[in-house]
Amino acid sequence: MAFRLDRRHFLALVGAGTGAAALAACGGPDTSGGSASSAAADLDFKDVKPAASIDFWTSHPGKSQDVEKQLVDKFQAANPTIKVNLVTAGANYEEIAQKFQTAQAANSGLPGVVVLSDVWWFRYYINGNIIPMDSLIKQLNFDLGDYRDSLVKDYQYANKQWAMPYGRSTPLFYYNKDHFKAAGLPDRAPKTWSEFADWAPKLKAASGAQYAYMYPALAGYAGWTLQNNLWGWGSGWSKDWDITCDSDDAVAAMQWVQDSVYKDKWAGVSSKESADDFSAGIASTTISSTGSLVGILNSAKFNVGVGFLPGGPKSEKPVCPTGGAGLGIPSGISKEQQLAAAMFIKFVGEPENTAAFSAATGYMPNRKSADMTQVLAKTPQIQTAIDQLAVTRVQDNARVFLPGADQEMAKSVAKIVTQQGDVKSTMSDLKKTLQGIYDRDVKPKLK
Incomplete structure (x- = not known):
């Protein structure tokens, strides 16, 4: 193949894991139409107020429905003016992809936050279906330095951040x-x-x-x-x-x-x-x-x-390959919804919340400062998964x-x-x- 793209500029993928109980990959969105450039335009959120309600589309990776509900309830208690509707958008990543594609085609019914698997997010980028999160990350003061570096880099392309890590793992x-x-x-x-x-x-x-x-x-x-x-x-x-x-x-x-x-x-x-x-x-x-x-x-x-x-x-x-799921924000929703979505994504990624998600599922704690003491006391096997992070390899x-x-x-x-x-x-x-x-x-x- 004559065409080459420097891997470092493509994606610095050196992190943990895939996919939860079922990562079916039959069919799914095509890559016709759209472009990433359209999603990157006009992303100034100054003076924008968060929407009163957003949907969170998930397949509950790792049988995480109960802990996801707990996180939604906890977020709403801290942000009483924002309602997050927890939506089972499919039994697996592929079904979410199909539903997301249908909503894109209809230009209606899009979620505020959508779970993106390792094999789906890039096509959303090249179609312009998701926004870069950089301005929101800056405005909301995401502590990117405390995220596990490799997991954040999994969703970087063209010097922008297109999603944040969520259900990340290594196979064991x-x-x-x-x-x-x-x-x-x-x-x-x-x-x-x-x-x-x-x-x-x-x-x-x-x-x-x-x-x-x-x-x-x-x-x-x-x-x-x-x-x-x-x-x-x-x-x-x-x-x-x-x-x-x-x-x-x-x-x-x-x-x-x-x-x-x-x-x-x-x-x-x-x-x-x-x-x-x-x-x-x-x-x-x-x-x-x-x-x-x-x-x-x-x-x-x-x-x-x-x-x-x-x-x-x-x-x-x-x-050992990398993989897993992240959280992204659609380009076809209002800025108010995008801001509320980013607030929820930041909340889910807080150290105590990523530790709780890890305890309930076995996924990687996405934050360096997450206190895993109680989790490891109850489930010491998770330490093996954390240790294997050092010898993971970027996916093909x-x-x-x-x-x-x-x-x-x-x-x-x-x-x-x-x-x-x-x-x-x-x-x-x-x-x-x-x-x-x-x-x-x-x-x-x-x-």
Whole structure:
């Protein structure tokens, strides 16, 4: 690909995690029409008074509905002239995206605050659907220096801030401590997938579980979590804007994944939610979001262990991808609503509130000064997720910035691991598809 964009000017993505219980990625908004420049115009909020009412669109990531309601009530107590309507805008990020697209097309019914996942926010930027928050951040005195730097940078482009971090996480390796003990295995996550492949037969034989490992459900999770395998084998979905999913290393990684299911027969593929399969004892291990942590701990009837993601034959670390959700403000609403929305976003991000959200879900505390003492006393496993922040890696452009790419990745992985399709030809076909998305929908809109 001849076109290049300096990654540092594109996005400094070095933070934590994705997505909560379900990150479905089927269809969603297109990238036709609009431009980011229109959203950036005329954003002086001097003398603007906040609106009396705004809607907050969310999918309650990490089963966060109860804590979100508490935050809304707490905000309204502190700001009695502003009513925030908590709206379940979908069961997952993709459904919110569909609803947001419909509202954009109708030019009505837009929320004040909308949850934006890692694979959706950039298309809103290039369509001009969200505003840069810089003037609001300055006017409302957001303490950006106290936010975890990498999480704030996740939403920066063209020297502007397009959203603020909300439900941020890293994927974790979950394991059944009781099964590991029965198999005579060390009480830790495997350091590499090769090590786990040695453990898997013993684990399956001793535990009585159907699978030693359960791959996460493919819709929404395949493109995200399998970056771990691709990076460990020395490749990725892409390198900058070069699509690399058909490289020899990428094919080798995906062949290993297929073999774990069909040839070696110790791995399965979740049909809906691997965290639930793991909690039910169907599988001895899985990879899932830290946003699933509290739910797993509450539902599992066994001792749960967590650890860093395993490495591969060419790279043991960093092989843990970033991801998750932020909060953005639509461009098609009044300044009064935008100001009220920014006030709510600031409130949600206050140290004590991000600590409460983390305690309820397992997501990252977005503020450096958040007091996690009580949270960690109750759920010490969250410390592992915080520690893994130091060895996370920015996601591949192809996964997070190409509209619909996550869906195409899921289709290709499904062909490989549920239909035993030829790995090399499947990955080659995927490259052609991803290249077409870039050439058609992204490259023309990048300045």
